[in-house]
Amino acid sequence: MDETRFAEKTTTYLRDLAERSEAIRKMYFFDPEFEDVPADIGRDLLNEKVNSPLFGTVRKFDGRLLVLLSYTCAANCRYCERQDRVGVGLDRVGRLAPRQVDAVVDYVANDPSLYEVIASGGDPLINPKGLERLFTSLSRVEHVKVLRIHTRFPLQSPERVDMALMERLAATKSTVYFSLHIDHPDELTPQVLAVIRDLRRCGFILISQSVFLKGVNDDIDTLQRMFTELFQLGVRPYYIYHCQRIQTTERFEMDLAEEVRIMSALRERLSGLAFPQHVIDLPSARGKVLVPSHHWDWDPAKVRDFDDSSLSTATWQILPTS
DSSP: OOTTSOOOOOOHHHHHHHTTOHHHHHHHSOOHHHHOSOOOTTOOTTSOGGGOSSTTEEOOSTTEEEEEOBSOOSSOOTTOTTTTTSSSGGGGTOBOOHHHHHHHHHHHHTOTTOOEEEEESSOGGGSHHHHHHHHHHHTTOTTOOEEEEEEOHHHHOGGGOOHHHHHHHHTSSSOEEEEEEOOOGGGOOHHHHHHHHHHHHHTOEEEEEEEOOTTTSOSHHHHHHHHHHHHHHTOEEEEEEOOOOOTTTGGGOOOHHHHHHHHHHHHHHSOGGGOOEEEEEOTTSOOEEEOOOTTSOOOTTEEEOTTOOEEETTGGGSSOOO
């Protein structure tokens, strides 16, 4: 593996879809004009590494633990915020080994304040044995009330989703959320729609997360179509993020004012259940901070994080790019 570049990685399914979707091409295929730069594996953009109590975990918020079950994905999104670990660097580790999963379970079991565990990565479905081991073990921990899976795998390789495994995972706790990362309605193909319907039958509570991407989904009609279709499928749109800027993702980053304009218009068009929270995961700070709409008078130049630290919204626009 070339650990000096964020690797291009796709699937047969995505390559076929890209032949008829410009959005898919932009999201997944390496662009040397913007990306021919070394990956910065020392970066800690969202303070995840400094908030890792043990390998493969992130603990930034009360009551919750994020578990990075793998450091690889079925395909590499070109705007990935974890390019310091996924596709380079820790990707060579691949996934958490059974002993490492057991260490996470012991950590959770010994901390009664933890009530929610979120399986992420990379992509947790790349480590299906580790995911099942984690959830099965946590099912016996009384103070853990909610489990979550955050994945892009069903939209990258829907034919490979193990529905028997999904049924077992959905049954491990009374409340198991399944979050799909989706950014464009072209991703909602007949194959993906079938998987979503099967996931609903398994008993998951389905939610979605998205990222604003310039040149991909930066218009009202595209997002209205995507959120409406998800809502009608029984998937609750949860978050839409401001794209994190690093040197290789600048072409995707939208102006915050344009995002606010789009979200303000969408709020007037969509059912409340079809409308996601617009957030910025503040760089070098703590918290996914809600972005107000044009329905409020507010100062777009200032923001506070969860620790009440005052920041300029220009901060992430002047961060070093390497």
